[in-house]
Amino acid sequence: xxxxxxxxxxxxxxxxxxxxxxxxxxxxxxxxxxxxxxxxxxxxxxxxxxxxxxxxxxxxxxxxxxxxxxxxxxxxxxxxxxxxxxxxxxxxxxxxxxxxxxxxxxxxxxxxxxxxxxxxxxxxxxxxxxxxxxxxxxxxxxxxxxxxxxxxxxxxxxxxxxxxxxxxxxxxxxxxxxxxxxxxxxxxxx
Numbered sequence: 001x002x003x004x005x006x007x008x009x010x011x012x013x014x015x016x017x018x019x020x021x022x023x024x025x026x027x028x029x030x031x032x033x034x035x036x037x038x039x040x041x042x043x044x045x046x047x048x049x050x051x052x053x054x055x056x057x058x059x060x061x062x063x064x065x066x067x068x069x070x071x072x073x074x075x076x077x078x079x080x081x082x083x084x085x086x087x088x089x090x091x092x093x094x095x096x097x098x099x100x101x102x103x104x105x106x107x108x109x110x111x112x113x114x115x116x117x118x119x120x121x122x123x124x125x126x127x128x129x130x131x132x133x134x135x136x137x138x139x140x141x142x143x144x145x146x147x148x149x150x151x152x153x154x155x156x157x158x159x160x161x162x163x164x165x166x167x168x169x170x171x172x173x174x175x176x177x178x179x180x181x182x183x184x185x186x187x188x189x190x
Contacts, residue, residue, distance in 0.1 A: 028114040029073040032140035037186035038119055040065040040134060040145050041178045043084075047171040048161065056170070059085040063147075065132060067112060067119060068187040070096075077112050077121070078187045081162070088162035093187070105164035119143075126166070127151075127158035134179050143179035 044061045061083055068076040074096035082089040090104030100109060110132075112121040119134040131148045149157060149172055157169035 029069045029075060030114060030140055033069040034073055035071050035183065036069055037182050037184065038067045038134060039180050039182060039186060040132060042145065042147055043175050045173045045175060046169060048167045048169055051166040051168065059083050066187045068185045075112055076187050077110060079110060083162050090162050104162060106160045106162045125157055125159035127155060141181060143181060145177040145179040147174045147177060
């Protein structure tokens with residue numbers, strides 16, 4: 001009898017938790033974010049070693065990643081990065097149909113989707129990967145940002161830089177991560 005009561009209690013908690021999650025469109029975008037743009041911004045202090053000559057350099061890279069959720073729940077993205085040390089930059093954008101546009105060297109394709117109260121975007125490097133993760137409050141009005149880099153077997157991240165050359169990221173510190181939600185399409189208009 002006690003075990004049955006515990007099972008019923010656990011089922012009630014599960015049903016209550018599921019009812020608190022806002023409905024999502026077919027692609028998983030929460031309806032509370034339809035017609036809104038999620039703006040993610042951060043900087044990185046980065047130490048890189050060039051693969052061709054071993055030159056080590058330090059730079060600050062400034063990133064701006066925007067995800068517009070249309071009224072139909074479709075995702076449009078734009079990712080812009082700028083090296084504050086030398087002025088080089090790159091950008092990439094993607095429509096829900098997979099059409100991409102890229103400018104500059106070292107731009108990369110991101111896969112972006114929702115998982116419950118999280119917006120997750122990932123991209124593979126030649127070796128390693130980056131995960132951009134926004135965590136929303138229950139009403140999808142505010143969010144926090146985490147940018148995580150994953151290494152393969154402890155080896156340094158390896159990728160094409162904004163100068164077009166391959167290099168190893170020896171150290172990378174993510175600073176000042178910011179996340180906000182705003183009305184309208186801020187991907188196409190800015």
